[in-house]
Amino acid sequence: MSNTTENNKRIAKNTLLLYFRMLFLMAVSLYTSRIVLNALGVEDFGIYNVVGGVVTMFSVLSGSLSAAISRFITYEIGKGNQDKLNKIFSSAVTIQLGLAGIIILLAETIGIWFLNIKMNIPELRMEAANWVFQFSILTFAINLISVPYNACIIAHEKMSAFAYISILEAIGKLAIAYLIVVSPMDKLIFYAILMCIVALIVRFTYGNYCKRHFSECTYHFIWDKQLLKQMFGFAGWNFIGAASAVLRDQGGNVVINLFCGPTVNAARGIAFQVNTAVNQFVTNFMTALNPQITKSYAAGNKEYMMTLIFQGARLSFYMLLLLSLPILINTHYILGLWLKLVPDHAVLFVQLVLIFAMSESISQPLITAMLATGKIRNYQIIVGGLQMMNLPISYLLLRLGFFPEIVIIVAICISQCCLAARLVLLRGMIGVSIRKYLQKVYFNILTVSAIAIVLPLISTQYIDETFIGFIIVSLIAVVCTIISIYFIGCNRQERQFIHQKLDTIRTKITRK
Numbered sequence: 001m002s003n004t005t006e007n008n009k010r011i012a013k014n015t016l017l018l019y020f021r022m023l024f025l026m027a028v029s030l031y032t033s034r035i036v037l038n039a040l041g042v043e044d045f046g047i048y049n050v051v052g053g054v055v056t057m058f059s060v061l062s063g064s065l066s067a068a069i070s071r072f073i074t075y076e077i078g079k080g081n082q083d084k085l086n087k088i089f090s091s092a093v094t095i096q097l098g099l100a101g102i103i104i105l106l107a108e109t110i111g112i113w114f115l116n117i118k119m120n121i122p123e124l125r126m127e128a129a130n131w132v133f134q135f136s137i138l139t140f141a142i143n144l145i146s147v148p149y150n151a152c153i154i155a156h157e158k159m160s161a162f163a164y165i166s167i168l169e170a171i172g173k174l175a176i177a178y179l180i181v182v183s184p185m186d187k188l189i190f191y192a193i194l195m196c197i198v199a200l201i202v203r204f205t206y207g208n209y210c211k212r213h214f215s216e217c218t219y220h221f222i223w224d225k226q227l228l229k230q231m232f233g234f235a236g237w238n239f240i241g242a243a244s245a246v247l248r249d250q251g252g253n254v255v256i257n258l259f260c261g262p263t264v265n266a267a268r269g270i271a272f273q274v275n276t277a278v279n280q281f282v283t284n285f286m287t288a289l290n291p292q293i294t295k296s297y298a299a300g301n302k303e304y305m306m307t308l309i310f311q312g313a314r315l316s317f318y319m320l321l322l323l324s325l326p327i328l329i330n331t332h333y334i335l336g337l338w339l340k341l342v343p344d345h346a347v348l349f350v351q352l353v354l355i356f357a358m359s360e361s362i363s364q365p366l367i368t369a370m371l372a373t374g375k376i377r378n379y380q381i382i383v384g385g386l387q388m389m390n391l392p393i394s395y396l397l398l399r400l401g402f403f404p405e406i407v408i409i410v411a412i413c414i415s416q417c418c419l420a421a422r423l424v425l426l427r428g429m430i431g432v433s434i435r436k437y438l439q440k441v442y443f444n445i446l447t448v449s450a451i452a453i454v455l456p457l458i459s460t461q462y463i464d465e466t467f468i469g470f471i472i473v474s475l476i477a478v479v480c481t482i483i484s485i486y487f488i489g490c491n492r493q494e495r496q497f498i499h500q501k502l503d504t505i506r507t508k509i510t511r512k
Contacts, residue, residue, distance in 0.1 A: 044188045074155040074294040090222040092148040100141045128188045135192040139199045146203040149210040172198035240380040244387030251391040252407040259398040271349035290368045297372040312365035317445045324354040326474035352408035359415040452484040
């Protein structure tokens with residue numbers, strides 16, 4: 001019982017640290033996004049968004065191996081095997097170095113051909129787009145090599161490192177926002193160079209931190225065939241899932257470019273920046289929660305693991321609902337307030353992307369549980385295969401003349417199909433009860449959402465779209481969401497826990 005309490009406290013502490021990091025980065029990101037969009041213009045902003053996406057298309061291999069590295073490191077920490085941990089880290093770095101070379105080769109051949117022959121980019125901006133492509137490749141390679149170091153920070157649950165180093169990253173983004181405005185050279189090229197430099201500084205800082213604090217983070221060339229076979233076997237099947245996610249997100253961005261041009265890519269880019277800012281709340285929570293799910297599985301504590309899966313799914317959704325509902329209702333006003341230039345299609349893109357994020361949020365604990373088992377072949381074939389349908393279906397619908405937002409609508413529908421497949425598969429893998437999941441998670445969040453949205457929607461019919469109106473409607477949305485979560489979303493034990501915490505805070509304030 002004491003271990004469970006200690007683990008819960010660690011999750012809460014790490015989540016809090018990550019929230020401070022996220023709030024700081026979110027404020028800087030939203031501020032700099034406006035400046036960068038205005039400095040580059042809608043077209044160049046769209047070009048940067050889609051060209052960077054082409055590079056990300058080559059990250060399919062790295063995504064699968066990154067998940068393998070994180071799982072193996074976290075699992076061995078749960079087992080307490082230090083010698084194996086040292087071998088895993090060094091093997092991981094060796095794999096990433098080799099992989100970086102392969103991806104650079106692919107990007108410099110197939111990627112260059114696709115960029116210059118197939119993509120819809122104005123001829124006058126093609127030279128700048130090629131420069132952006134080169135610096136995006138370099139930035140990607142830097143991030144790829146740093147994956148094992150970041151995996152160690154997460155596995156050791158030292159989230160304070162992310163919070164502190166984020167200050168450096170935020171300063172870099174602020175510097176970029178200033179320098180791009182006063183730049184005497186091509187602003188798009190200069191922006192790509194500066195983003196690469198910031199990535200380089202941040203990644204070396206993470207690497208230095210790991211070497212100083214974790215004994216396993218000293219690289220030695222190791223060629224352990226058995227270990228490499230295990231990691232590549234895990235990564236090979238996980239490749240399907242990683243490929244499907246990249247094809248869904250970046251592939252969708254590319255087909256939008258092919259049929260609609262870079263200005264629509266700019267609208268989608270704005271939507272995903274809003275989504276990234278809001279989704280950081282869930283990402284931070286899951287970053288703190290994921291190691292505990294994996295470690296509880298490694299320790300054989302499946303009861304605690306199930307509790308984390310169910311609570312994690314509900315809390316992830318509630319965090320997103322609390323933040324997203326005011327944005328969903330006030331999207332048009334918020335974008336006008338935030339940006340001087342609001343690209344066409346941006347409003348609906350933002351709304352659909354937030355709905356997609358909420359749809360995906362309840363699956364994240366299930367994905368972590370699946371990775372913890374290490375037995376992922378059937379899961380990835382079925383779920384990854386479903387996700388891969390995003391690209392051909394989106395391409396077909398756009399070719400038939402549908403509006404560009406159809407890409408996100410397709411992603412939402414397939415996301416729900418994937419959730420159903422995950423539940424069926426995990427019932428056999430780890431014994432997840434589908435009936436309990438539907439009762440305690442799925443129907444619970446649907447009821448909470450339906451009740452929370454009614455009054456805010458009605459209020460928009462009677463309140464003008466002004467700053468005061470925006471504040472009033474947002475407050476109504478937040479209050480309705482909190483009330484709905486408290487009375488419908490929380491069970492009796494969770495409400496008692498909230499009462500205890502409020503009493504503790506009230507007592508401390510009274511004593512002062």
